[in-house]
Amino acid sequence: MKNIVFTLLIVIGGIGSAxxxxxxxxxxxxxxxxxxxxxxxxxxxxxxxxxxxxxxxLGYESGKNFDGFKATGVYQWIWNLEGGFNWYAGAGGGLxxxxxxxxxxxxxxxxxxxxTFFFAAGQVGIEYSFDIPLLLSLDVRxxxxxxxxxxxxxxxxxxxxxxxx
Numbered sequence: 001m002k003n004i005v006f007t008l009l010i011v012i013g014g015i016g017s018a019x020x021x022x023x024x025x026x027x028x029x030x031x032x033x034x035x036x037x038x039x040x041x042x043x044x045x046x047x048x049x050x051x052x053x054x055x056x057x058l059g060y061e062s063g064k065n066f067d068g069f070k071a072t073g074v075y076q077w078i079w080n081l082e083g084g085f086n087w088y089a090g091a092g093g094g095l096x097x098x099x100x101x102x103x104x105x106x107x108x109x110x111x112x113x114x115x116t117f118f119f120a121a122g123q124v125g126i127e128y129s130f131d132i133p134l135l136l137s138l139d140v141r142x143x144x145x146x147x148x149x150x151x152x153x154x155x156x157x158x159x160x161x162x163x164x165x
Contacts, residue, residue, distance in 0.1 A: 023047050029162030051078050070096030074123050084129035093120045117147030133164040
């Protein structure tokens with residue numbers, strides 16, 4: 001009898017949480033912040049199911065001695081906390097290019113001053129969807145780079161503002 005009641009409670013709880021969660025089919029906006037400079041990304045999210053989506057970002061990053069562009073794709077899973085408040089986690093990767101200034105520390109004047117790199121990324125964040133078509137998010141994206149200069153890792157922390165449609 002205890003097993004039946006326990007199973008029934010889990011099923012009812014699962015149905016309730018599945019119905020409470022609604023993610024927008026599309027969202028577009030900006031994601032701004034960064035770990036080693038200031039970066040801004042144009043961000044697009046596309047729902048792939050009731051609780052997962054694809055986020056595609058195209059960004060520009062500027063630091064003290066460098067400039068760069070990068071494209072990122074992250075597959076995300078979304079869990080509803082309450083109402084329009086969700087948390088999400090995902091994994092993905094991307095590629096980019098970076099251009100070093102002549103005064104970059106440790107740079108040899110005779111070496112190439114730009115490179116193309118690729119990276120793997122994870123992402124964890126929280127978001128709030130308002131009653132109007134507005135979504136605010138705060139997330140952290142650890143990135144693991146594979147390139148000659150850009151080799152190692154970085155922690156990208158950003159605020160997102162997106163229009164829902």
